[in-house]
């Protein structure tokens with residue numbers, strides 16, 4: 272593996288599948304033209320709206336999103352992460368919040384179903400009951416060993432509050448971990464960056480965190496600040512608050528250097 276550029280895309284997705292896919296393509300285009308070889312899209316990139324609307328359209332959203340990811344990966348000859356989109360479950364009428372890694376041949380390399388669901392009354396007055404429409408994934412994420420991109424692990428949004436997910440990925444060998452998110456503006460301002468830096472530092476790994484930003488519908492507002500963090504916890508790129516792209520170099524020598532300087536992974540007791 273040699274150094275390469277990765278991109279964390281930042282979007283303001285709305286309750287309109289085709290508008291979102293058009294915005295996603297524009298930003299993939301920007302990222303690829305800046306040289307990115309691995310591009311992450313945020314949670315809910317293809318649809319962000321009321322839970323009941325998402326559920327009603329889930330079949331169409333899932334199908335069109337999967338076709339979109341494969342088409343874009345092949346057209347732009349890039350590795351793409353779809354950071355979380357609804358896929359209907361076979362068991363009942365709920366969906367799985369699913370993240371997927373697609374290579375430049377359009378093949379799916381990783382698929383992960385969000386384990387931790389956001390059932391929280393946020394003190395700003397918004398109530399989230401993700402479990403009312405989403406089934407929790409039952410399997411910890413696996414790691415894809417890529418000769419060119421490193422050892423990649425996926426997670427989604429609220430998972431970032433559960434360090435055991437990332438320790439699991441780390442034990443499986445991951446050194447580039449994705450946290451695609453739609454973090455609330457209220458929690459994000461105090462927790463987002465700190466949680467991401469903690470996950471990077473404690474696992475001495477790169478963290479790539481695509482994000483939603485701005486006002487999506489009604490009172491739903493997200494925090495933004497898609498970012499890429501290095502294994503020492505340094506913020507290499509931050510997309511701010513407008514839709515756009517955070518781009519930074521993923522450098523295997525930096526991972527080795529930090530793991531020499533701070534060998535905490537070797538000192539684990541549990």
Ligand SMILES: O=C(O)CNC(=O)[C@H](CS)NC(=O)CCC(=O)C(=O)O
Pocket residue numbers: 314315319320389399400401428429432453454455458459462491
């Ligand atoms: O807001 C929306 O409409 C869409 N959001 C989402 O789909 C997901 C599940 S509800 N949001 C989060 O997981 C936020 C986590 C978070 O913000 C935290 O952990 O503080």
